[in-house]
Amino acid sequence: MATLRALLALGNAKLGTAIHHFDLEAVSTCPGRSSLCESVCYARRGRFHVGPVRNRLRWCLRQSRRTDFADRMVSEVRRKGALVVRVHVSGDFYAREYAAQWLSVFRRCHATTFYFYTRSWRVAEVAPVLEQMAGLENVRAWYSADVETGLPEPLPKGVRVAWLQTAADDPVTGDLVFRDRPVRPTPLPGFGLPVVCPSETPVGHRQGVNCGNCGHCWRA
Ligand code: SF4
Known part of the structure; x- marks a missing residue:
């Protein structure tokens, strides 16, 4: 049907107006979560708890379990001419089979840039699929x-690390x-530090930085 x-x-x-995204309910689809990220997760608050949003996330999970998920996603990405897709504003690669469906989408949609943040690198059965994606x-x-969690060791080729800071020290x-x-x-502790997401700084916030006009995570 x-x-x-x-x-x-x-x-x-956060994304701006031109980036597409596909999302799942947080926590229950995050097998690699830490108790720290779960405790501060933005996707457990605010609009994510509004009825229509929750219903949509549950519907998305049901779709993600269908065997035709990858085919449907590929056809939608192409039909919409999506240039950039963020996989999972909320949720994560919850199983090897689900990650494999996305790997198939990535391979078939060369003209689209996909980006994601994941803690499923901590899940042994999912990690090999993520490594193929990163290549x-x-x-x-x-x-x-x-x-x-500490840093992923060893870090697979093509993977970068997004660090969550939850305490000033x-x-x-x-x-x-x-x-x-x-x-x-609070000031960052030390010198020679990694980039802080500019949309989370007062200056970036004032200047209207979003993922679409920043591009740090998806351009290169
Ligand atoms: S660094 Fe830029 S692209 Fe990455 S999450 Fe922050 S605003 Fe978005």
């Missing part, structure tokens, strides 16, 4: 880490730092 509802949503306050030219793979490392809201006004 034909499905009229779209798998991809377009834009939000593709049109994919930007970020492994999410924090003081609880947390060490910061990796290629990009996301700062939990309460620590954003």
Whole structure:
């Protein structure tokens, strides 16, 4: 039976207006989560708890379990001419089979850039699929880490690290730092530090930085 509802949503306050995204419910689809990221997860608050959004995330999970998920996603990406797709504003690669469906999408949509942040690198059965994704030219793979997970070792080729800072005295490392809201006004500890997501700094916020006009995570 034909499905009229779209798998991809377009834009939000963080992404800007031109980046498509596909999302799942947070926590239950995040097998590699740390207790730290779960405790500060933005996708457990605010609009993610509004009825229509929750319903949509549950619907997306059901679609992701269908055997035709990859085929439907490929056809939607092409039909919409999506140039950039963020996989999972909320949620994660919850199983090897699901990750394999996305790998198939990435391989068939060369003209589209896909990017994602994931803690499923901590899940032994999913990690090999992520490594294959990271080797593709049109994919930007970020492994999410924090003081609880430590850095991924060894870091697969093509993967960068997004570090979550939740306390002012947390060490910061990796290629990009996301700062939990309460620590954003505090100075970073030390010199020679990785880039802080500009949309989370007061200056970037004032200047209207979003992922579309920043591009740090998906351009190169
Ligand atoms: S660094 Fe730029 S592209 Fe990456 S999450 Fe922040 S605003 Fe978006």
